[in-house]
Amino acid sequence: MVATALRCGLKAFCRASVLALVLGSGVAFTQETGQEVTSPSASTYDLMDLSRAWRRALEHDHVYQAAISEQAASQTERAQGRAGLLPRIQAGYYFGKVKGNATQHGSWLGGSGSSRLDYDSSNAYVQLQQPLLNYGRYADYRRGVARAEHGMAVFQSKRQDAGIRLAVAYFNVLLAYEGWTLQRSLESSLAEQLAVIKERYRRHEATRIDAQETEARLAVVRADLIAANDEWTLARRELEALLGEAPTHLAMLRADFPLPMLIPASLQEWLDHASANNAEVQSARQAVRVASAEVDVAASRYAPSTDLVAAYGRAKSENLSSISQKTNTFSVGIQVSIPLFAGGYNRANVSRARSERLQRQHELRAVIEQTQAEVTRHYTNAQTGADHIHALREAVASAQLSLDSARKGFLLGVSGNLEVLKVQDQLYQTKYDLAQAQLDYLLARLQLLASVGRLEAAAIDEIDDTFLDGPIALPGDRRHDNVSLAYSGK
Numbered sequence: 016m017v018a019t020a021l022r023c024g025l026k027a028f029c030r031a032s033v034l035a036l037v038l039g040s041g042v043a044f045t046q047e048t049g050q051e052v053t054s055p056s057a058s059t060y061d062l063m064d065l066s067r068a069w070r071r072a073l074e075h076d077h078v079y080q081a082a083i084s085e086q087a088a089s090q091t092e093r094a095q096g097r098a099g100l101l102p103r104i105q106a107g108y109y110f111g112k113v114k115g116n117a118t119q120h121g122s123w124l125g126g127s128g129s130s131r132l133d134y135d136s137s138n139a140y141v142q143l144q145q146p147l148l149n150y151g152r153y154a155d156y157r158r159g160v161a162r163a164e165h166g167m168a169v170f171q172s173k174r175q176d177a178g179i180r181l182a183v184a185y186f187n188v189l190l191a192y193e194g195w196t197l198q199r200s201l202e203s204s205l206a207e208q209l210a211v212i213k214e215r216y217r218r219h220e221a222t223r224i225d226a227q228e229t230e231a232r233l234a235v236v237r238a239d240l241i242a243a244n245d246e247w248t249l250a251r252r253e254l255e256a257l258l259g260e261a262p263t264h265l266a267m268l269r270a271d272f273p274l275p276m277l278i279p280a281s282l283q284e285w286l287d288h289a290s291a292n293n294a295e296v297q298s299a300r301q302a303v304r305v306a307s308a309e310v311d312v313a314a315s316r317y318a319p320s321t322d323l324v325a326a327y328g329r330a331k332s333e334n335l336s337s338i339s340q341k342t343n344t345f346s347v348g349i350q351v352s353i354p355l356f357a358g359g360y361n362r363a364n365v366s367r368a369r370s371e372r373l374q375r376q377h378e379l380r381a382v383i384e385q386t387q388a389e390v391t392r393h394y395t396n397a398q399t400g401a402d403h404i405h406a407l408r409e410a411v412a413s414a415q416l417s418l419d420s421a422r423k424g425f426l427l428g429v430s431g432n433l434e435v436l437k438v439q440d441q442l443y444q445t446k447y448d449l450a451q452a453q454l455d456y457l458l459a460r461l462q463l464l465a466s467v468g469r470l471e472a473a474a475i476d477e478i479d480d481t482f483l484d485g486p487i488a489l490p491g492d493r494r495h496d497n498v499s500l501a502y503s504g505k
Contacts, residue, residue, distance in 0.1 A: 063264060065478060066472070068262075070472070071258045071259065076181075082174070085166065089165065090166060090167070092159040093159050094159070099152040104141065105142050107139070108139045109136075113133070114133050117129060117131075136332045138328065140327065142326040144350075146322050147321045147322060150318040154308065157308045158305065158312055162308075164301045165304070168298040169298050178461065183458065185254060186457065186458055188247070190250075190454055193451075194247070195244055197443050198236060199240060201443050202237060205236055209229045212226050213226055228432055263488065263489055264487065265487055268454070269482060274405075277397055277398070285463065292467050303379055307372055309368045319351060319353040321352075322352075323349060324349070328344045393466060396456070397460050400452060404456060410449075411445050414438065414442035414445050
């Protein structure tokens, strides 16, 4: 924890130093022209890195907020189940006014008489019932506890999913930005190249076909630039939906993108951690517990129940034989209920509960197998991703040398313009593949952490501190309309 805090402090100091140099003077340079433009002051600068985005998403992501409400509702199941084991107290009161005639018949030799009735009748009582030996109530309590634990496990699973959704949205913005900047750079390069070819054509050092090939490629790149801009706009909108705001600056990947070793390094250790701590596995296990509790609840209908019952009542003129009389009664007793026959419902209910428990057990095995496969895939992607990045870095360097050689060959008349265009396309595609490979590698590490239930704030802070650095300016803020790129971090 101390080391992480020191790293975060050092990172903040470095960022502040860079921003003081780049932004403190109020002057920056555009990426394309190198001309000075007004840069936002440090007081208006607002950087959104992955750590801050994670905390914002926890507050504003509607899917995660729904998961919080679902989890809160599930925790009431524990109290509902416990309520069945506690005493139940109920009270009642009745008041009525009786009017009528009462007729008394004598013997067959005698006569009969009648009287007028006009009196008030009331009855009030308080009754307490406490379960003593009630397996059904206890089974309900166990079911409530199991449902509460299942709700907590489901919430943890959705919390891990929220972290991955945020990372995907964040990385999509970075990748879309990389594609957009590469297309702009390629457009600028082709425009300069076309100007050179036209000048050489006027001096009869190039052919009209060379100019037409370059113009055609430039038109395609401009169309691709429109598509790249649309993709970047969509990616930013998806991120804004998670954050609840439109960030002005995002932290992007470090130029010296590190490739640290996985800890632990063994795949088997990751698999063991996933079996014990994976959120979906825990949720499936709790679902089996809930299903087992449902079996107990269904079977409890066969068992007799014994309750303690205590009651106190006060009555006045309760019936015709007690007119003008008040009675106070207090009773304590044991109530035993023995189920005999319910038309076959209990048997069918137990059979249903057992079948559902068997279903949950099979689903648990399937989730474990799926989790093992996902951990293996994420581990492999993280391990081989480092090698892939190394290879792409070498490919970028080689493609750059090939482009330089092709351009020199074109100037000397050794190679054609079409070859230069092909090599140039290959270079920019390789650069894009490198950026995508770095983001895929980083996402694989996050998914691996999520698969073992470790994708929490501390882990995201460490990822942010290790792999992310300088900010990029995003469009949409009127204060920065004149800024192309204040600082690219590259």
